[in-house]
Amino acid sequence: MRAACDDIIRLLFVQALRRLFSRPDAVPSWLAGLSDLPVARALGAVHAxxxxxxxxxxLAAIAGQSRSAFSGRFTSCVGMAPIAYAARWRLRLxxxxxxxxxxxxxxxxSRAGYQxxxxxxxxxxxETGPDAGGIQARSPGQSRMVGAHQQGGGQRAVTSSGVGK
Structure with a gap:
């Protein structure tokens, strides 16, 4: 009985999302893009x-559309161009x-695709405002190579306080 209730709740949730994003005044977002099959295919590829x-x-080939048709459709659904979305997604990750x-x-x-x-x-x-080094998580007293600080032919570690060791 519990499994049946869980399935019904999931179905209702999916139907509510479909109805929300099928409205003409729906806000463009990646979630709205998932309700459009060609755009959803491209989003899946970018996320994978x-x-x-x-x-x-x-991306247009994955969506099964011409470049111009796909670009317009993607931008309409998601609110930004496909390549801009891919770049933003990489940077968020x-x-x-x-x-x-x-x-x-x-x-x-390198993992994010930058050469x-x-x-x-x-x-x-x-994209984000602050420098990447300022975002990196640091626990108190932890030493980690944050930047390429060359000194005497080697690298020196920078602690969370910014003082080299």
């Missing part, structure tokens, strides 16, 4: 492989990694 350097033609892991910024940048740390830092600053 966020570090990939997506091109409009690739990178911000989460910066805040919750001890991975080096260069590693996070260089400087390109990552510039895109991150443009």
């Amino acid at each position: 492989d966020p570090g990939r350097p997506w091109r409009l033609g690739e 990178a911000a989460k990694e910066l805040a919750t892991s001890s991975m080096a910024i260069g590693t996070i940048a 260089s740390d400087s390109a990552f830092h510039a895109a991150f600053r443009r």
